[in-house]
Amino acid sequence: MNFTQSFRLAIKSLTTSKMRALLTMLGIIIGVGAVIVILSLGNGLTGMVQQQIDKLGINMIQAQLWSAGDGAMPDPEELYDLVDENTHVLTGVSPYVALNGVVRHGDEKFEKTSVYGVSEIMYNAATNYTMDGEQLAKGRFITYMDVERREAVCVIGAYLEEEAFGGDALGKTLSIDGRVLTVVGVLKRNAELEMLPGSQDDQIYMPYSTVMEIVGDRWVSIYIFTSTSGETADAAKKVIESYLNKFYRTDDGMYNYFYITTMAEQANQINGMMGVAMGVLVAIAAISLLVGGIGIMNIMLVSVTERTREIGVRKSLGAKRRDIRSQFVIEAGTTSAIGGLLGIGFGCLLAKGLGALLGGMLVESMGTSGITFDATPTLGAILLSFGVSVGIGILFGYLPANKAAKLNPIDALRYD
Known part of the structure; x- marks a missing residue:
């Protein structure tokens, strides 16, 4: 009996008892689906980290001093x-430099606004991003001459422009701890976030030299x-x-007294932690595949018992042990392969759904603009899941197949 004939017999056996076949495949379906979902979400998170690095710049180095x-x-x-x-x-x-000052415009006070003193290096004109991941929407950023001359200028967020200036802030003034500043630039609104007091859209950049002049602190x-x-x-x-x-x-x-880290090191640390977490979750999901394999072994043992007389007839007609063994191994592999395909479909749909749901939540919680979360399953994850499912079916189907192959034809023909 060749492979095609064995495959047709396997399909016939599965369609004869559809509910039993579905329940047999259930562990494989859940396990494969879970693996695809976990790998897809992990790839989505890694992609978010990479996008953030691309925005901030892989050449950034941060030093914390004490x-x-x-x-x-x-x-x-x-x-x-x-x-x-x-x-x-x-x-x-x-x-x-962070400035804990009160921002005023006319009679209005903005007590939750974050104020930072920086230099011109904070902004990359080529990418239009600051090292905090903000984009410039109007005007200009802090320049070298602003820092050198301690100019009273600032770049504000979209919230402050809307609330204090009615959407037209360029050239207008506001004050911080009594120091009057001219608005020379406005940051782009973070579309994923709601503009609220103290949010990422409620911040101000100004020359660090001007901030240090206000606070009187040289460190x-x-x-x-x-x-x-x-x-x-x-x-x-x-x-x-x-x-x-x-x-x-x-x-x-x-x-x-100091700690220095590069952007590449931070990315490697984050990816390393995510890799460990994903590995643990995949290992947990693999338990479902193990349970599915045990289910296949159990149902194949039942199938061997039910078809004992058939095995006896085939052996009496000249079928060899390897023919009987290959038939049942192919049947087990077919069962797990179909379960794997169903699991892949289930996993892809679930990954897309969870990606859409969690993506918005993650982007909002991280407060990032221009960052997307894509949990689309990769071809590698699909092929890996399918290969593992087929392998489990063959592995767990071998014992029942071997048992069937070793049956004595005379005893098998007498079986009732």
């Missing part, structure tokens, strides 16, 4: 000099550097570490 106990911390000018001395790996630095704890490219980010990080080690006198390599 006081060494004696109050000593590097001055911004010293880090500007560091960049100028290492232009082969560094292209710029932006102090990142900065957060700096954002840019390297010449993503490939030189690690070398740039080492340059910054070397300088800070000398400044803090930590030649033993213990970075007690």
